[in-house]
Amino acid sequence: MRYSRATTILLLVASLSFARRSYAQDAAPSDREMIQQLVQQVKALQEKVTVLESQQRASGPSNADTTPQPASTPIPQAADNNAQPASLLEELHELRGIQWRGFGEVDYKVLNQRTPELGTYGFVPGSHGNFYTGDFDLLLTARINDKASVLSEIAFGEGEAQTFSVDLERVLFNYDYNDHLRMSFGRYHTGIGYYNLAFHSGTWLQTTADRPLVMEFAHDGGVLPTQAVGLSFTGAIPSGRLGLNYVAEYGSSDTELHNLAGDATDDEENGNHINVGLFARPESIPGLQIGGSIYHDRISDRSHGSYARLGQTIVNGHIVYIRGGIEFLNEGFLIRHAYQQSSTVYNMPAFYSQISKQFHRVRPFFRYQYINANEGGFLEEFVLRHGPSFGVRYDFNDSVAFKTQLDHTLRKGQPDLNGLHLQLAFTF
Amino acid sequence: MQTTLIVVWVAISLAGVARLPTAAAQSGAVAVVVNEKNPVTNLSTSELRKLFAGEKHSWTGGVPVKLFVRAPGAYERVVLLKLLGMSESAYKQYWTAQVFRGEAQTEPLALFSNGMQKEALTVYPGAVALVIVQDVKPHMKVVRVDGHLPGETGYPLH
Numbered sequence: 001m002r003y004s005r006a007t008t009i010l011l012l013v014a015s016l017s018f019a020r021r022s023y024a025q026d027a028a029p030s031d032r033e034m035i036q037q038l039v040q041q042v043k044a045l046q047e048k049v050t051v052l053e054s055q056q057r058a059s060g061p062s063n064a065d066t067t068p069q070p071a072s073t074p075i076p077q078a079a080d081n082n083a084q085p086a087s088l089l090e091e092l093h094e095l096r097g098i099q100w101r102g103f104g105e106v107d108y109k110v111l112n113q114r115t116p117e118l119g120t121y122g123f124v125p126g127s128h129g130n131f132y133t134g135d136f137d138l139l140l141t142a143r144i145n146d147k148a149s150v151l152s153e154i155a156f157g158e159g160e161a162q163t164f165s166v167d168l169e170r171v172l173f174n175y176d177y178n179d180h181l182r183m184s185f186g187r188y189h190t191g192i193g194y195y196n197l198a199f200h201s202g203t204w205l206q207t208t209a210d211r212p213l214v215m216e217f218a219h220d221g222g223v224l225p226t227q228a229v230g231l232s233f234t235g236a237i238p239s240g241r242l243g244l245n246y247v248a249e250y251g252s253s254d255t256e257l258h259n260l261a262g263d264a265t266d267d268e269e270n271g272n273h274i275n276v277g278l279f280a281r282p283e284s285i286p287g288l289q290i291g292g293s294i295y296h297d298r299i300s301d302r303s304h305g306s307y308a309r310l311g312q313t314i315v316n317g318h319i320v321y322i323r324g325g326i327e328f329l330n331e332g333f334l335i336r337h338a339y340q341q342s343s344t345v346y347n348m349p350a351f352y353s354q355i356s357k358q359f360h361r362v363r364p365f366f367r368y369q370y371i372n373a374n375e376g377g378f379l380e381e382f383v384l385r386h387g388p389s390f391g392v393r394y395d396f397n398d399s400v401a402f403k404t405q406l407d408h409t410l411r412k413g414q415p416d417l418n419g420l421h422l423q424l425a426f427t428f
Numbered sequence: 429m430q431t432t433l434i435v436v437w438v439a440i441s442l443a444g445v446a447r448l449p450t451a452a453a454q455s456g457a458v459a460v461v462v463n464e465k466n467p468v469t470n471l472s473t474s475e476l477r478k479l480f481a482g483e484k485h486s487w488t489g490g491v492p493v494k495l496f497v498r499a500p501g502a503y504e505r506v507v508l509l510k511l512l513g514m515s516e517s518a519y520k521q522y523w524t525a526q527v528f529r530g531e532a533q534t535e536p537l538a539l540f541s542n543g544m545q546k547e548a549l550t551v552y553p554g555a556v557a558l559v560i561v562q563d564v565k566p567h568m569k570v571v572r573v574d575g576h577l578p579g580e581t582g583y584p585l586h
Contacts, residue, residue, distance in 0.1 A: 041539075041540060041544075099527075099534060101524070101527065101528065103528075139527070139528055141527060141530075141533060141534070143533045143534075146492040147492065149533050151530045153528075170530075172530060174530060176485055176486070176492070177490070178485075178486045178490045179484055179485050179486050182485070184530070197529065198525075198529065200528060200529065202525075202528050205521075205524070205525050205528065241474070281483075283472075283474035286474070286477060286513060287513070323513050324513055325515075325518070358518070395517070398517050398520045398521065427524060
């Protein structure tokens, strides 16, 4: 008998071992995530058993000797009667409470100059290469009910001399009425173009190590009002196979614009902005998005008198294709500043084009960017800048990536700027 | 006696491994199933792609869409990735991005059995899932795709 029991145990263990090995071969994705999902479901089943047991106890001794029913039996009844087991199943399938997600990065950037420059982040004046941690992002989401949810993004950003500041990048109360009307209230990233809404502050999401020059956040010296507090509406427009969607925003955008060197800020004292956008995702070409937006606001320019007011209009057009490992991003901008007290108008064109292709874990990329600010204009310190960036992103797994990027920037009236940017980006 | 047992054990184990359903070995049509009270009867391939990419958030009438997918390794998962044109890794990154963008509250719950999918479909009016045709159970409503039912010529989900 003992021999037989030992043999049975041996057979079971060996069979499980074989089965596990076979399953692991089939399930190519990371075992860790699979284990996590299994643990999650085991916990859910344990909760289900606990509740069922408590229900059985509560039903009294008269039911104690009732023949046990298969687990699946009560479920159709639950659906028909909308009784308690339905809510029990909801508990099993819903994620309650606050969900966390983190994004982090560790960077090393070296330039062939010793003065700070836009987008060099923790660049220390006097050095030409240094480490920094960029933004450490915490994304918190919580579901209130089927239609309402809350999203917040908190960024711990690195400043000079390894000082850190906390920024509430986004805090949004979302209400999805239906596919045609999805509302958000709070602080959001403005829907000027594609990049700002697609990548937000998550460096890990980006193929490249940094944002395109024109898409840099305003608090990092960028030219666009990238954040605002107000109302945002988006949704699908009935348009058949054209797949039209809209974005409409009304709010107060960034009021402080950091200069290139990061040692001063201009208060734009802006009014409320309005931004409307339209984009199409045609069914005939999955992965393609074509769209544009118009943004308008009134801001102040202190460099032109004590209170020079100007109208700021930003027109965007974009063509994006993402499918089958190919990422092709193209965006063009026209930033127009019209002074109220005079007939002076400045038009600043900018664009970037980025292409990459995934080969297993490796994704080489190439980007060309261009920005041309008028002399004497509101953003004159940017002057004419353009140049290529190229590099490689290597994904160690689904959560950790290493990027190497070389930049060459031509600047009007200044020497060319060369940079090497190494970045370890991760999510957890 | 011991040798005989070992031989039998090896034979059983190998037979068991050989009979394990694997994504690679399985094939055939995969049905799109919804809650039986869902009025939808037909979806185009592009509508289906939008559904499982999280771009369509509610059914006609405003009932929120609830996505249920099979865990990695299942044949339905292979068909899902083929539909979306993504690798497993790209799928995970895509949903991380969708949540980060606020386009989705969470990524779709990955279930380890069709029994669990059946439970979910029964409970949620807006539930939708992919199930191998042979595993379609009562209370699962099969939806036509591009006007075709699984098994008919031109049915796209294989």
